[in-house]
Amino acid sequence: MKKNLFLCLLLLQLTATAQDLQPKSLELAYQKTTTLVFPHTVQSVDRGSRDILAQVPEKVENVLQLKAAQEGFTETNLTVITADGRLYSFEVTYADHPATTLLKLGPPASTDAPVEFANKNLNTEQLKTIANLLAEDPRYCYGIKDKAGKTKTTLEGIYVQGNTFFYRLVLSNKSPIPYDVDFVRFSLRDRRQVKRTATQEEERIPLYAYGLEEKTVEAGGQKTLVFALEKVPITKEKELVVELFEKNGGRHLQLRIRGKDLEQACALLL
Structure with a gap:
């Protein structure tokens, strides 16, 4: 009798957990922004396809826009992991007029976090302190760069502390037109562009970003940016892509970081 009762309770628990992980339906539009509000900081965003544009607004860590x-995209999916280890899954379809453009998400009913993070070493204050120090590092360690007209971004340093990598970028604007940063995106991609699959591109949300308080690089000026990200599993088939998008402009910049670049990261002694 006790054995049967235990099995029933176990089955009920498994059923409840499965229900918690059932994807939610989500509609997106081309002309409207949909905002998701999570109970904890957004840690990772995995888009099923590039038909979804996603960003975490500056100074707000638990919101995903x-x-x-493009209009009428094929149904795809979206997976979001928050800092408390919770996983949220969505089935995404296109709609000119979404049923809702604001969705507040509570924690799943299950009390067990389905995801465990390898990196639990650095808190926000430590990330901030390290990023501020690295922004002043005068060394030039890498030649990875991209240009759009007279605007250029250069990866000047990669650093590692435990499972956290820091990327120091310098954005230079030698054009007579100010460059306004709209947003910066990190994503893990396949190096070879094959038919798109749900695992081909995974967006990585920085743990901390330095230098984006003021997003304008004036004509003839430059700006240093430092981003902290969890270690990414880059293989020969994968690369970490950094994209800088200009607001109301077309001077978009892209950096491609390979595994061999990460192997040369400068270790931080703290």
Whole structure:
């Protein structure tokens, strides 16, 4: 009798957990922004396709803004992991007039976090302190760069502390037109562009970003940016892509970081 009762309770628990992980339906539009509000900091965003545009607004860590990259895209999916180890899954479809453009998400009913993070070493204050120090590092360690007209971004340093990598970028603007940063995106991609799959591109949300308080690089000026990210599993088939998008402009910049670049990261002694 006790054995049967235990099995029933176990089955009920498994059923409840499965229900918690059932994808939610989500509609996105081309002309409207949909906002998701999570109970904890957004840690990772995995888009099923590039038809979804996603960003975490500056100075707000638990909000994800979404938009359709094109009208009438094919149904895809979205997976979000928050800092408390919770996983949220969505089935995403296109709609000119979404049922809602604001969705507040509570924690799943299950009390067990389905995801465990390898990096639990550095808190926000430590990340901030390290990023501020690295912004002043005068060394030039890498030649990875991209240009759009007279605007250029250069990866000047990669550093590692435990499972946290820091990326120091310098954005230079030698054009007579100010460059306004709209947003910066990190994503893990396949190096070879094959038919798109749900695992081909995974967006990585920085743990901390330095230098984006003021997003304008004036004509003839430059800006240093430092981003902290959890270690990413880059293989020969994968690369970490950094994209800088200009607001109301077309001077978008892209950096491609390979595994061999990460192997040369400068170790921080703290």
